[in-house]
Amino acid sequence: MTFDFGPAPRTRGEAVATQPRILGFYPGPERCGWLATRGGRVVAVGTAMLDYVDRPAFVDRFTSELRDTDVDVLVVTGPPDTVDQLATFAEAAVAAGTAVDLVEVHGAEHRRVRPGHDPGPWRATPPPPLHILAAGYPEPALTWTALTERYELATGPGVVEDAPRLTHTQKATLDRLTPRTRHNLALRTLDILGATRGPLDGIEVARLAYLLTDPIVRSSLAHECVQDRGRVDTMVQAHRVAHIEDGAALRSATAALVYATSPTPTLADWIAEASGNEELSEQVRQLIQHATPSTQVRAIVQDPAAMASLAAADDAWIGATLTPLPDRVRDLAAQLDPPRGPEPPRLPPPNPGPTITP
Structure with a gap:
């Protein structure tokens, strides 16, 4: 490798x-x-x-x-x-x-x-x-064992089982955003977590985990992070404390990033295993089992197609969600039509007055 x-x-x-x-x-x-x-x-x-x-x-x-x-x-x-x-x-x-x-x-x-x-x-x-x-x-x-503890799920009673989760209302709010906005919010959330001194904010972690359930956002975020070791490390720390039932997408993206940037694929394997049967994690584990060079994984994550897909998804979302301008103008005009019903009373025509003839 x-x-x-x-x-x-x-x-x-x-x-x-x-x-x-x-x-x-x-x-x-x-x-x-x-x-x-x-x-x-x-x-x-x-x-x-x-x-x-x-x-x-x-x-x-x-x-x-x-x-x-x-x-x-x-x-x-x-x-x-x-x-x-x-x-x-x-x-x-x-x-x-x-x-x-x-x-x-x-x-x-x-x-x-x-x-x-x-x-x-x-x-x-x-x-x-x-x-x-x-x-x-x-x-x-200081030791190999201490390093592995940085990548494994956080230990302790209920740490990942009782981690904060988003409400249905919070998820619905995120679902109404464009793909590009979701990508930008995920990147901003990751940077906020990276700047944290002390325990990570559980709600911010939950928000990041939910945003990454969109495969387009997950690919584009990984593309942005693969050359930034600080962001990769923040992804690792977020995966460790995300709720056990909500963090599969976050953990699979983290596994791919760790595989692409670390000389020790074993660390990526542990993270992929923690995400359960998530599809991307299964693919990462297969690549590890076949000793695929991490440079090949890095090339996949760095592929500009990830950002092109994000732009295409944004255009598709706008096309499917926003009504074209002519249709909106017609709808507005229909709303301004006078109400149907009996004709209102009209004033009589004005009296021109006496006519003078020469």
Whole structure:
């Protein structure tokens, strides 16, 4: 799966500092992280378990992925004393003809390791490069488990079962809006939620969830959000607290966005599963099962056809809802016709007076 995450790190330390920001967590005992570059750009970032039951199968699969991506350099990071596990990636890199750098990380320090050699000295890890800080990635979770908790449904008695819901009157009001207005309102609601400090407003979440039940609005909103990591993160937070019975469309859109923007499809799979049998979620899960590159999903979400469909839906709504001007003028004229009934009394014609003849 390839993206363009920006310029390749200039040093091993920069690579170590870059990984957690893109991955969303700090690699540790549960999972390691890896970063791949090609032509001076970071083209792939991923995570994997440190211990594989079937190590040869993993080596074959990862070797094939490196070849398909045409990677120049692979940097793999893990916790201290895991050089034997990291060697699995080195084996795949060698088979693919890719240069590899294995790094152990402990707190704010890192060191290079090589199978069969003494480890290098511990060095201080620098801050992430400025372009990574400016990209808007959320603060990394401390562990993989902590990251997954950011994507799963909020826990606690009744959090999603008793979440606020719109009334029938509120839904009917939204239904009377044009598709374009619904799209703009959904985007505005998402931005309001994104600016919230503290718990999200349940009614705003419910409004966003209902607006996204319109497939046209859902596609156009996803198109607007796919290049904005802040909005994607807000969608994730909204999905976590939306009512369990009302949030399927919101969760399916979030699953598609996370798949299109995250190097870890597992996170998208969890969100899709939480939406039940919603059609888009089923499609996302099928794509994940077939290991469809996330770049293909991103291309679908970014397709300008989503906004063209919104414009067409708006025109169709106006055509079906508003009466043409000539018809409205005729209706108004009919309303102004005098009432039918007996003729009103008329004044007699004026008397011209005496006539003078010459």
